[in-house]
Amino acid sequence: MKGFAMLGIGKTGWIEKPEPEIGPLDALVKPIALAPCSSDVHTVWEGAIGDRKDMILGHEATGEVVKVGELVKELKPGDRVLVPAITPDWSSLEAQAGYPMHSSGMLAGWKFSNFKDGVFGELFHVNDADANLALIPEGVDPVLATMLSDMVPTGFHGVELADVQFGDEVLVIGIGPVGLMAVAGANLRGASRIYAVGTRPNSVEAAKFYGATDIISYKEGSISEQILELTKGQGVDRVIIAGGNVDTFEEAVKALKPGGRIGNINYLDGGDYIKIPRVEWGVGMGHKAIVGGLTPGGRLRMEKLAKLVSTGKLDLSKLITHRFEGFEHVEEALMLMKDKPRDLIKPVVVVAEDLMEK
Secondary structure, three states: OEEEEEEOOOOOEEEEOOOOOOOOOOEEEEEEEEEOHHHHHHHHHHHOOOOOOEOOOOOOEEEEEEEEOOOOOOOOOOOOOEOOOOOOOOOOHHHHHHOOOOOOOOOOOOOOOOOOOOOOOOOOOEEEEHOOOEEOOOOOOOOOOHHHHHHHHHHHHHHHHHOOOOHHHOEEEOOOHHHHHHHHHHOOOOOEEEEEEEEEEEEHHHHHOOOOOOEHHHHOOOHHHHHHHHHHOOOOEEEEOOOOOOOOHHHHHHHHEEEEEEEOOOOOOOOOOOOOOOOOOOOOOOOOOOEEOOOOOOOOHHHHHHHHHHHHOOOOOOOOOOEEEHHHHHHHHHHHHHHOOOOOOOEEEEEOOOHHOO
């Protein structure tokens, strides 16, 4: 089969590989629609998880089941499915402890384009198929549903990590697609005021659509100073970090109230240490909690998030700004994520012929 792969750090290209083999609990899936991610960029061009050789990229897709193992009960060939970016081993001790995303090791629930070939192939393997794949609900567009692989669950996990409560004032740093979903999730959780940090016109418009009440431009000075001015020196109850770098934590801590909580969902691709300002952290005693996490993955989460879409609670249409048709456009779409033109939020590649615009 054909796939678009990381050949080594800084190198990508099309390769041929054997069709994946499946075990008794697994499924073989062909893509319906695909979406490249900033994580693919970090992986290839920053080498953020180390060197990978001839590894097919991609972890965002919807797909059609081609084959299932003999112990798979809930799925059959022809089913159209949501494919989570994180596919844990659900029988692992880590999953039983409540951390499926770290099954068999830290971050090891993230298998696609990390520990095994990803979804940018003509076929891809899914472990624990009954526990990881969810049927696409009737009425949900399989193309838009690619956003349920990673953008929605990761953005919402930032809200969970920050523990947003009714009436909280929330700062979301970074309003790419994940940050936009953090805005949407905070809004659904009952945040009163949502400060969204970003400058790209499309993202700013989308952030307001998803519930942002205030837009903060990092180009106009310190984020924390702007927040403290807007909140009359009080700061915010919660911060969700969905962009930036290791230095962003300094601004987040400064903007946070004592007793507040920071949820980080940003993939840090450089730097050895995170900067935490000593005084603003209460010299270590300010009850300013910092939690970073990888979204859990799994069928149940996919089904619940898909219900938000099917019932009209969550509109994914604002996320996709660039649409390609045909598997051969995967490389072009990935390069958009690398180059990030100002009108970009998220590209998608439609593979299934019946969903291509005539």
